[in-house]
Amino acid sequence: MRPLVYRRAASLAEAERLLAEHPAATLLAGGMTLIPTLKLRLARPSHVVDIARLAELRGIDGKDGRLTVGAATTHAEVAGAVAVRRAIPALAELAAGIGDPQVRNAGTLGGSVANNDPAADYPAAVLALDATIETNRRTIPAAEFLVGMFATALAPGEIVLRVGFAMPERAAYRKFAHPASGYAMAGVFVAEHRDGVRVAVTGAGPGAFRWREAEAALAKRFNAGSLAGLEPDASGLNADIHASAEYRANLAGVMARRAVAAIQ
Amino acid sequence: MRKPVWPPLARERVHFVGQPVAAVIAESAAAAADAAELVQIEYRDLAPVTTLADALREGAPQLHAEAPGNLAFDFESGDAAAAEAAFAKAAHVSRLTLRSQRLVGNPMEPRACAASHDAGTAIYTIYTPTQGVNGMRGALSALTNVPRERLRIVAQDVGGSFGIRSPAYPEHAVVMAAAKRLGRPVKWVGTRSEVFLGDNQGRALELTGELALDATGRILALRWDHVANLGAYATPFGAWVGTRNLTVTMGGVYRIPVLYGRARCVYTNTAPVSAYRGAGRPDIAFAIERLIEYAAAEHGLDPIEFRRRNFVPAEAMPYKTANGTVYDSGDFAAVMDDALARAGHAGFAARRAEAAARGKLRGIGVAAYLEAAGAGAAPKDQVRGRFGADGFLTVWTLTQSGGQGHETTFAEIVASGLGVPIERVRIRASDPEADLVGSGVGGSRSLAGCGSACRVLADRIVEQARPFAAEALEAAPEDLEYARGAFTIKGTGRAIGLFALAERLAGPTPHPLDALGEGTFGATFPNGCHVAEVEIDPDTGATRIVRYTAVDDIGTVVSPALARGQVHGGVVQGAGQVFGEQAIYAPDSGQLLTASFADYPMPRAGIIERFDVHPHPVPTGTNVLGAKGVGESGCSGSLPALANAVLDALRPLGIATLDLPFTPARLWEAIAAARGRALSRRAHAPQV
Amino acid sequence: MAKVAMTVNGKAVALELEDRTLLVDALRDALGLTGTHVGCDSTQCGCCTVHLDGRSVKSCSMLAPQADGRAILTIEGLAGIEGPGSGDALHPVQQAFTECHALQCGFCTPGMIMAAAGLLAENPAPTEEEIVHALEGNLCRCTGYVNIVSAVQRAAELMRG
């Protein structure tokens, strides 16, 4: 790791000030993505600003059909929270399947969405649960927030405070884990809302995406059989030493059917 | 053999990604890493060769001027002409190419060393995890030209070895040179990234076998053509793996009148290959048992009966194979029957049907393996016992445990040989001052070699103690009997305990009861039959290992719990190879693409759902314990058993062979293609 | 330089370290607690697992200053968990690992034990499946995990009394 200055912000205002004063500063939440990157010297921030303990980024609250989760909430906390289990059990289940226990005890919702890893789990939930990302400056709808591989709409100095998820009628997430990294080789979040079905796929492509064809098929009849033979178009999906695009397309189809079967 | 020099730091040419090029010495690891970023190296890219096929291609880039065609050598064993004749008259012939893909050994403790140099005596003291101080001394001396006597090697706890820790590495030499230059101790602790890039790697073999059968399914001849990828340089064990270890048991457990093997060893721009758990023996066991299964299917033979018909029968022991190896003992048919019964082989059809009803492909795989163990590089094995003033018997040994539990097993052997409590015996391994002859850890030989020497030591101590005991008891030596740790005058109650006697004799060193246990112990042939049962999800290609039964003839078992642990570990390492592990270099850049645990799937907890291990000992006469060795047999059994199980599951789809590793992606593609799906692009081919 | 005040195995410690110091290096180098191991540089092996305020984390992937004001428990302090740093007796998980021969080279063992202890603190009666899931962040190259899983079951038994 290169030399850097560590600062723990005592308040949101202090975090904002530190970011403003040090243009090469980076936010640090659970560190499960940032610290490994720093250890491999792949990033060179002058400062890291620790926001993991900020009260402004904590808390879980369900009302008016939306579940709001603070950005600094760890994956383990999301997995275990009664409020989440009641409102959106599929979200708790998703969080319980991220990485491993040690990663879940440190990694945060805010860090995960801000990082927007194309194989991360939360982005699928963000899309399928029509989430809004609330920052210190504005509220951003999911579709505008996730702009591409490791890219978000966050501007410099912008901090994710919380994420609001629409509570669905029913939902499920199924993931086929990469055999080495544990991230999603393909993960599919299926949510049936009052106003329609949303199906979001992560891991298979260069970023999480909504799979409209599946949504349309399920809107007709919410049944795993409706998805029989359906797969996202492989041409836009990832191919690497681990798997071909066609395999990933197939997995997305299989995971979608399994998610639907789980809530049927 | 054409063997280019491997310089500790690359000169002019870098031959593989991961080869050290410069060293930075600093007061802290962080400072050294900061400084290393400032080192500027100008590289001019050369076209790499990373695979066997690339390296042997006409006009391929040449790694070393000494090795035209990138060929280190071409090796033969057995009778080529006899094989030709046997194939000419065969009723059936089966031919199969198998690849044992390149692996990274990955013991959990990365490599490390610390060296200091005493300017007065010119002696280097080197702390490093290794598989035996004697071997490391020789290897380091060869690498650095420092005479053996000036190398004091200290090995303490070793965080797993699996073969990769026996050679000397560039980092050892660099740290020694730096310590001498600076007059201060210098330490290097590798990272996991350095393990991936810089450790010697394993396997990387391509094995093509041909089996000639008569009309009744008897094997007439077996012929092999192997190609071994040595990596960029020949390690001391690289060529051994690709030649001797592939050919010594090339007929496995079968009575085959004619054997012939050819092996070529090839240089490529990849990390050098060395011994990795089994070092060629699991590979040949895998190839034989895959070929047997394949031939049985091809010619409509029941694979179990086919094996039984061709086993070397127990009555034929000792059995000399067609290429001269002598198997001293073994009862292969009894071991297989035992394994089949324990694995519920007879009831498999019902389990397959039940799985099919759930949409899963279930398969069962049998492997009757045999491997050569026991033989060591040193002419004999010695251990030394010393009675200390502390009231303990301390036994100095040369083998360095990397988790095998020698401290327990060797102490058990000495203590039970002497009839004294195990708490009175201490084992000191790898002491730099031990001054003993013997081999280190490797080839599953510690128990057969060093363990046997411990057994001899116990007898020696008793014989040496007898006259002193006679004096103490005022009796004639021949009137004494020794039992349960004490000499007793026959027919009387008068006795003196061994440790009481030792205490009486305490005084100037050496203590009169100090003794050397030694002997030359021959090769052994651990064997066994493993039965694996798998269930494949055809939708995702994911495999569950639902049941695994290992029945092993490892000879006499000294510590059952430790032996079982070795089988567990070995079998799961084999499972790692069968289902996911592979080192892949980019063919165009020579970069290692699987250089972290995020890209290199290691086996994890729960990989085998039901695991039964049973010894079926047929003691050997080649050492005083009757032990055959268990360190590597797990891999030799599990590679073929698991691979056969997967292919058994796939056989109904018309899939007869498939390359390792059986990743979900590869299995799904094979299944999808067999079911008629047109695939545009396949997953990465295995690399050897 | 950063000032870090934390509780390690029940004792208050105050360190002054470079800001970039990893918690594992602070434990090993500054405090001499070398039972916590480093087996990788990509947060995947779990050899470095310690408890932070009672929950298992990978100490190789935290800056020491992040632990300021927190309580750390390492393998060295586990045995005395009832009254930190006190007892010589083994913790039930250590006891079970010994009984079940759940370690060979021992390099992964401190991390495995801390991960297992972390699981049992939350779930005193885990199923085999839950144990396997809880050990996903810990690699072992020697044992094949069979005896490790048995040891966690045995530890659960010992802890239930």
Ligand SMILES: Cc1cc2nc3c(=O)[nH]c(=O)nc-3n(C[C@H](O)[C@H](O)[C@H](O)COP(=O)(O)OP(=O)(O)OC[C@H]3O[C@@H](n4cnc5c(N)ncnc54)[C@H](O)[C@@H]3O)c2cc1C
């Ligand atoms: C071994 C391992 C396995 C993993 N497996 C999975 C998996 O299966 N699925 C999965 O989804 N993820 C996985 N992860 C990633 C994990 O979920 C991380 O926790 C997550 O990606 C980042 O969260 P963090 O809190 O650790 O963020 P950090 O690492 O602290 O930060 C990540 C990035 O986000 C920025 N950031 C953090 N918080 C905020 C904020 N509030 N506002 C704006 N920017 C912010 C930081 O500046 C940094 O650039 C794994 C990680 C590891 C180490």
Ligand code: FES
């Ligand atoms: S050293 Fe921390 S996870 Fe490997």
Ligand code: FES
């Ligand atoms: S016991 Fe050696 S790595 Fe687990």
